[in-house]
Amino acid sequence: MFRPPAGPIDKFYAWAILAQKKRIVGPILRQALKFRGIDIPAKTLDPGTGLILRHAGSVVVHGLTRIGRNVMLHQGVTVGRSDIWQEPDPDFKGFVLADNVILGANAVVVAKSGTLVVAEGSVVGANSVLTKSTGPWEIWSGVPARKTGTRPH
DSSP, X not given: OOOOOXXXXXXXXXXXXXXXXXXXXXXXXXXXXXXXXXXXXXXXXXXXXXXXXXXXXXXXXOTTEEEOTTOEEOTTOEEEEXXXXXXXXXXXXXXXXXXXXXXXXTOEEEESSSEEEEOTTOEXXXXXXXXXXXXXXXXXXXXXXEEEEEOOO
8 A cells, every 4th residue: 555654744744733732832833833724633643643734724623533643634624513503412522533544635524423433544535525434444435425445455
């Protein structure tokens, strides 16, 4: 399976996202990342995740998201609640972007209850709207997204 390595700018972004936890520099980094169009809370990442932000810009990830290792997010990705006009469902637990997930340009992952899991190795195609969990190594595309294939691993 081909996977482009995290480059120096990807490593910088991952460092900056994690450094948002720091007391003094954190708020400054938070605003700098938002200015760059990256709204990813520090609590979504673990150190050494290998997060890859391809063409980073306008990337928004909900605070109740767990991002695995070697996840690739392209420009315009949104991960968030689908019912933002009302109080969150008490059953809403957030999102899991498991290891080796790829979210294509302008992909949207939304849920209103439970936990939506983008399983290991899954791909959500560009401009797709994913509203339910995927299985491992699946390819999803369309609006709403449907399984369109499997991915070798």
